[in-house]
Amino acid sequence: MEQLQIVTGAAQGIGLADAFVDEGARRADGHRRTVRRETTDALASKGAQTCFVEVDVADPEAADAMVALTAEWLGPPNVLNGGMGVFPGPLETAAEDWRRCSGVDLDGVWNCGCEHPEKLQAGTKALRPVERIGRPEEIAAAAVLLASDEAHFLTGQNIVIDGGRSAAFHQ
Known part of the structure; x- marks a missing residue:
C-alpha cells in the first residue's frame, strides 16, 4: 500500500524522523509555526513528496483543514503520526498551560484523525481485520x-x- 503520513509536531522529536519517507511514503508536516518548516524543506531537498501545513491541532477546524489540504495536495492520508506534544512538567505547570497541554496532546490526536476517522481512513482499511490467517x-x-x-x-x-x-x- 502506498503510504501518506501526516506528521504533527514535525519540527522536533519524532517529527524529525524520516523513516516512512525512507520507505517511499509521501509526508505532510504540520506545525503550529510556519518558521518551523526546516524538516519539510530538508525532506523535499532529498526528493521526498512532502508539504507543510501551519496548524494548531488543538483547534478542530484547523486540524480538519490540515487533513483536507493534505488530501488535496498529496492524496488521502492513511498514517497519522501524532508527534506533537507540549509538557512542561506537572508540578510547575499553571492551569492555563495544563489546558494547552491537554488541548495539543490529547485533543490534537482526536482532532486530526479520531473525530472524523473516514478522512484519515480514506486510503486504508484502518482497524478492519485481515480476513485470513497470517502467513x-x-x-x-x-x-x-x-x-x-x-x-x-x-x-x-x-x-x-x-x-x-x-x-x-x-x-
Missing part, C-alpha cells in the same frame, strides 16, 4: 524487525501479530 513470512517479518538495528529501542513489548483481529474484538 509464516508475515510473522517472520515482525521477528526480523524486532531483531534488527532499527528496533534497538523497542524492548519489553508485547507485539500482537494477528491481522487486526484482537483490535476488532474491542470495537
Whole structure:
C-alpha cells in the first residue's frame, strides 16, 4: 500500500524522523509555526513528496483543514503520526498551560484523525481485520524487525501479530 503520513509536531522529536519517507511514503508536516518548516524543506531537498501545513491541532477546524489540504495536495492520508506534544512538567505547570497541554496532546490526536476517522481512513482499511490467517513470512517479518538495528529501542513489548483481529474484538 502506498503510504501518506501526516506528521504533527514535525519540527522536533519524532517529527524529525524520516523513516516512512525512507520507505517511499509521501509526508505532510504540520506545525503550529510556519518558521518551523526546516524538516519539510530538508525532506523535499532529498526528493521526498512532502508539504507543510501551519496548524494548531488543538483547534478542530484547523486540524480538519490540515487533513483536507493534505488530501488535496498529496492524496488521502492513511498514517497519522501524532508527534506533537507540549509538557512542561506537572508540578510547575499553571492551569492555563495544563489546558494547552491537554488541548495539543490529547485533543490534537482526536482532532486530526479520531473525530472524523473516514478522512484519515480514506486510503486504508484502518482497524478492519485481515480476513485470513497470517502467513509464516508475515510473522517472520515482525521477528526480523524486532531483531534488527532499527528496533534497538523497542524492548519489553508485547507485539500482537494477528491481522487486526484482537483490535476488532474491542470495537
